[in-house]
Amino acid sequence: MNYLTTTPKMIASLPHQHSLVHGILQQSVGLLRPLVLQRAISSYYMQRLELSRHKDVQTVHSGAVNDVDIDITENRYLLSGGSDGTIAIHDLEDLRESEHNMLDSRVYKLVCSVSPGNRNAHRRSIETVQWYPLDTGIFTSSGADRVLKIWDANSLKTAEEYSFNGIVHSHHLSSVATKHNLIAIGSDSSIVNLVDPRAGSSTHSLRGHKEGAVRAVRWSNKDEFLLATGGIDNYAMLWDVRAAKSCLMKLRDKSKKKSGFTKDCTHDGSVNGLKFTADGLHLVTIGTDQKVFTWDVHSGKKLSQRYPPVSHIKKRSVKFCLTRGGSPNFAFIPTGSSITTFNISTPGKGMQMYGHYSMVNCCVYHEPGNQLVSGGNDQKILIWTLGGDKNYDDYLCDKQLEIMERKRVADEETVRIVVPAAVAQTMDTWSDED
Numbered sequence: 001m002n003y004l005t006t007t008p009k010m011i012a013s014l015p016h017q018h019s020l021v022h023g024i025l026q027q028s029v030g031l032l033r034p035l036v037l038q039r040a041i042s043s044y045y046m047q048r049l050e051l052s053r054h055k056d057v058q059t060v061h062s063g064a065v066n067d068v069d070i071d072i073t074e075n076r077y078l079l080s081g082g083s084d085g086t087i088a089i090h091d092l093e094d095l096r097e098s099e100h101n102m103l104d105s106r107v108y109k110l111v112c113s114v115s116p117g118n119r120n121a122h123r124r125s126i127e128t129v130q131w132y133p134l135d136t137g138i139f140t141s142s143g144a145d146r147v148l149k150i151w152d153a154n155s156l157k158t159a160e161e162y163s164f165n166g167i168v169h170s171h172h173l174s175s176v177a178t179k180h181n182l183i184a185i186g187s188d189s190s191i192v193n194l195v196d197p198r199a200g201s202s203t204h205s206l207r208g209h210k211e212g213a214v215r216a217v218r219w220s221n222k223d224e225f226l227l228a229t230g231g232i233d234n235y236a237m238l239w240d241v242r243a244a245k246s247c248l249m250k251l252r253d254k255s256k257k258k259s260g261f262t263k264d265c266t267h268d269g270s271v272n273g274l275k276f277t278a279d280g281l282h283l284v285t286i287g288t289d290q291k292v293f294t295w296d297v298h299s300g301k302k303l304s305q306r307y308p309p310v311s312h313i314k315k316r317s318v319k320f321c322l323t324r325g326g327s328p329n330f331a332f333i334p335t336g337s338s339i340t341t342f343n344i345s346t347p348g349k350g351m352q353m354y355g356h357y358s359m360v361n362c363c364v365y366h367e368p369g370n371q372l373v374s375g376g377n378d379q380k381i382l383i384w385t386l387g388g389d390k391n392y393d394d395y396l397c398d399k400q401l402e403i404m405e406r407k408r409v410a411d412e413e414t415v416r417i418v419v420p421a422a423v424a425q426t427m428d429t430w431s432d433e434d
Contacts, residue, residue, distance in 0.1 A: 066143075073134065089112050132173065178224065220297070222276075229274070320363065357378040
């Protein structure tokens, strides 16, 4: 293989050990940039995720798990919210051996939880949970009880509460904002509310969607004032919250054939899922028309990529995820009882990941651990790892062989010591005369 013409795709196509050593050698002599090697390795991991055989999350929820989030400051704490109003926090660095099976299973332990009986808990289903981007001491939650709650993670008490006229389908805080602290709210109303916790009230109302609910809201990864929203009017909209006329544009699919019965809207159905790519240049949308589109944020044009069709897209907000950091933009989308994954940049045939017994509601990718976390109606939070932890299987086999070898050596040593002693004792019972 010619080192000078090697690409990340070529590296990823090689056997894992060969490609890894090959990439490190190239990087050491300056023929491969570190970021390229990182992306190749990340792609390898993401394309080979399977349900972990040995990692689990301590069960807390007695209802469906509707949303999960991992803090971006430490990339350590897993926050989850359920249909029963339960909120749970797990430590992704505290992986302990299971009490029921000490050898095979390891469990991420629960740090703390808010049970439905708690006076601060939500009275109905939780739809969205999110960590405060700059501090793991604060997190937010909202749901069907029409309330947004801001929590003190140390005392597990609500610091602020905001009530709305309808179900809160989605809310989001910007991860890059330095000049504002606004929380975008998507509810049963067509008006998007912006709440400022510092002021203790709703400061802005964005009007642009037609009558109906706003199912998805998302701040840009790069521009702290750029907001995307999606509603049941079939439109995704981009807003600049600083401007008097906040709406920048409605995203329209102008490539489809027009007729008297169709309009050039974003989707031919409700826009229920939104995510900006890691570089902030594109917006990925999901609609109840079972389609995925990518849009150029600056021009508003739909990119020509054709993605695999997705199924069982619900009428509620779709809690899918895109990978970030130095890795390629892989999408993980809950589709019925499975998760569909594919590369956003170079789409091909999507891969289906099965593991939940019922509808999958949410997923989030844990970058440091190279693993996916998902939650569903089966009340489970599942972990997906490279090959389902086959390497750990090999470790367990080696451990078993080591235990057996130690036992064999100990038995041989016992025989070597005990048998001569027994013979000597027998000889001492005979006299010289006999």
